[in-house]
Amino acid sequence: MTSLAPASFGAALQAARDAAGAQHYPEGALYVVATPIGNLADITLRALHVLQIVDAVACEDTRHTQSLLRAYGIERPAGQLLALHQHNEAEAAQAVIARLSAGERIAYVSDAGTPGVSDPGARLAATVRAAGLRVLPLPGASSVTTLVSAAGLVADGQAASAFVFAGFLPAKAGERETAVQALAAEARSVVLLEAPHRIEALARSLAVLGERRVTVGRELTKQFEEIATVAAAALSDWLAASRDRTRGEFALVLHPLAAASDDSAEGERVLRLLLAELPLKSAVRLAAEISGAPRNALYELALRLREDAR
CATH class of the missing domain: 3.40.1010.10 (Tetrapyrrole methylase, N-terminal domain)
Structure with a gap:
């Protein structure tokens, strides 16, 4: 305080x-x-x-x-x-x-x-x-509404009013990664909370979301408040840029997914074909190169398809 x-x-x-x-x-x-x-x-x-x-x-x-x-x-x-x-x-x-x-x-x-x-x-x-x-x-x-109000949650040029509050993800690595995979399929904004001793582990888990934007709020309302928006894949680097950035309490919000483009539709078609023959990461990489669709969106789609197939 x-x-x-x-x-x-x-x-x-x-x-x-x-x-x-x-x-x-x-x-x-x-x-x-x-x-x-x-x-x-x-x-x-x-x-x-x-x-x-x-x-x-x-x-x-x-x-x-x-x-x-x-x-x-x-x-x-x-x-x-x-x-x-x-x-x-x-x-x-x-x-x-x-x-x-x-x-x-x-x-x-x-x-x-x-x-x-x-x-x-x-x-x-x-x-x-x-x-x-x-x-x-x-x-x-409330840290939830405080960060949402400053994050500028916009998808495809329109304000994205809906968001999901997920709170603290599991502490165990495997359970946390499973939770992140589920969040990858969530099109709405998602608000997370995290403690300083676990923020770096959370950042590593969120990296699989690729270019999906994340707004991180540190020490909200306090003297050294810091709010920044980065790609999920770059969150670990952002934290590492200053020793102070791993201190304090954290709120984070995943920005909403962008609507699918024509490239994304073609990427989905190619991805489905490749997933039948290749491991997930290889299929995603090739589908992105062939179709021009964003790799992070294809990765999120691949995770959903794998879950649906189970």
Whole structure:
């Protein structure tokens, strides 16, 4: 998180009370609160108000959340912070339900961004709703929409509004490569998340997508934010160009596939013939040379055809 002194938010806390205080905040409700993904200033006035008035804050990491609240000038005793993370979500959700049933207001925050989107919170929300209690969302920062808004996702000159959120791919190499093969057949944009210690491995796996464009966002909203668009095959080289580029949290988006051209149609015809006689990579290389179709598109097609044949 960007470090700002608590006093910096004194006016924001008053503005939060003025702007959001008149709204009704029902008791016995869970408030799912989005928090900044990096820059502390990316907090909504309504979130600041709710974090002040709730009876307790359930959170992914109590120490992290205590620091976050103090950065805004909000003090809460340790007993009002409830640990709820991926390892105890089912059990901790029952404790939250007990407090909601007693008429308390409870906020839930993850370590960063919008809860329930790759982070814990989805199971909590489902359990609370199943118990007949209210779940009220407070929208805010999300690395997914942040990167999509800056990536310029356009296919064939038209804005590509549809995208798929895939989140973190498997850590094991074989499983990750299988997942990438499946993504190669996805025509829509695909949003991925990755940790710094695995970003280089992910880049190597994505290289098979060839010239398909990838926008990578590193340290989004922070001081050293970096956003770049490169070919999937060039992502490893982009990371290697600076030691800093493997640091921080990452969001990536695969751009949509371009529509098939006449060359692509001929490439598909040639590829199908060659696949019957040759290994996949050889068939793709020759089909590209014969037809003039893009090799990465032919490779993606070959993967789909191989999967369909199984």
